[in-house]
Amino acid sequence: MNPFSHNARAWDRLVEAGNEWTRPADPAVIERARVGELELLLIPDKPVPMEWYPPLAGTPTLCLASGGGQQGPPLAAAGAVVTVLDASPKQLGQDRAVAERDGLELTTSQGDMADLSAFADESFGLVFHPCANCFAESVRPVWRECWRVLRPGGVLLAGFCNPVRFAVEDGRYDNGSLLLRFPVPTSDAADLTDPKIKAQIDAGDVLEFGHTLTDQIGGQLDAGFLLTAMMESRFQDPEGDPVSRLMDTFIATRAVKPGGGN
DSSP: OOHHHHHHHHHHHHHHHTOGGGOOOOHHHHHHHHTTOOOOBSSTTOBOOGGGSOOOTTOEEEEETOOSSSSHHHHHHTTOEEEEEESOHHHHHHHHHHHHHHTOOEEEEEOOTTOOTTSOTTOEEEEEEOSOGGGSSOSHHHHHHHHHHEEEEEEEEEEEEOTHHHHBSTTOOBTTBOOBOSOSOOSSSOOTTSHHHHHHHHHTOOOOOOOOHHHHHHHHHHHTOEEEEEEEEOOSOTTTOGGGGTOOOEEEEEEEOSOTTO
């Protein structure tokens, strides 16, 4: 079983089911983006600060593992030259639908976030990578590829999970307590024959992989990036996500590839 192919099919099904992370931006969001008012999410419930973006007009921008019509079309409306890469053909279809609806230009490409060989070195000035590398078995190749395709001075905006999300047993809140049960990382040696994981596979559910902060933040630094800002957030539905009663479990970072005058 190939996790990449499995997750591509799983996200196609989520598009059909109307999952919240597959619902395209509405026309009002696009109109605000045209005048420079962006409301994009790297992590839940906290928009990216405007000062995190480089100048967008004419900037080649890669929306990485970012299909669904939520990020690529608004960035295109703000003046960026956008390419959206995603594993799911139906997620990419959402981007094309918004572009057609609102008269925008963007390019879509089906592929693996850890393999950007379709793009030349230093092709982009911005990589926008929302919270999606939990669907990749290993995250360090993602950072290395982001480094390669960004030009000097280019900006990487990334969201990812705090690994505590993967250590807690199903996020259950029992007797006022959460149980830390599972080791992290689960990314490099995931046992796809484990009964729990096999049940997910058989049900067609999306597979997620937990990554350490050493690989998430340290991986960006080791790739050569300079981190310039970060923020944290949580889901605003503690009933549906009990861990959010206690702490922020998502992290967003702004990183720059040195050079280019930045």
